[in-house]
Amino acid sequence: NYQLVDNAIYAIQAALANQLSWSDIEIQLKEAQNMNDKMATTIRNLKLRSNQISLFLTDVIIESDDNEDDQDKKLPSMVVDIDLGLTSFANARKYYDQKRHAAKKQQKTIESQTKALKSAERKTKQSLKEVQISASINKARKVFWFEKFFWFISSENYLVIGGRDQIQNELIVKRYLKANDIYVHADIHGASSIVIKNRTQGEV
Secondary structure, three states, rough: HHHHHHHHHHHHHHHHHOOOOOHHHHHHHHHHHOOOOHHHHHHEEEOOOOOEEEEOOOOOOEEOOOOOOOOOOOEEEEEEEEEOOOOOOHHHHHOOOOHHHHHHHHHHHHHHHHHHHHHHHHHHHHHHHHHHHHHHHHOOOOOOOOHHEEEEEEEOOOOEEEOOOOHHHHHHHHHHHOOEEEEEOOOOOOOEEEEEEEOOOOOO
């Protein structure tokens, strides 16, 4: 393909050197293609703005680096953009460098994604472990009788409990209100019954 590419480059450069416009070159190209000219039939597109032509090449061979496999890589037939300012060999090298760069970039992306997945996996395992430990601690901790009510410990270290509903209000009064405790209830329908537990038997 090197000779074919060089011939195509030379043909277009010669036409441009003769001051033919791209439209005139395209007309001549179509005429040559109609005559089944081998070189002309490989040209698929003229790209004026980028100074390129697109060639349909068969049995494309890309040379390998010394540190890669000894055998060169043979690619399927394809349309390749050829820079008119470069030789066939320079175009092949440019194409190979682009492919190699893209392959390295893809490999880095895969490696980065793999690291991210492993990091996410470690964090997930750690989170699950922490949840399991927390669940074990909560399961092992004794639940006190007053935790089913509203409750808090006052600044003077008194336990204060309150009913969450009417049933708990009645339960607090009937079961947990003792002689030395203080009972508080707002004169509002549905308000909680509040009991300040006094175990010291002194003044609260």
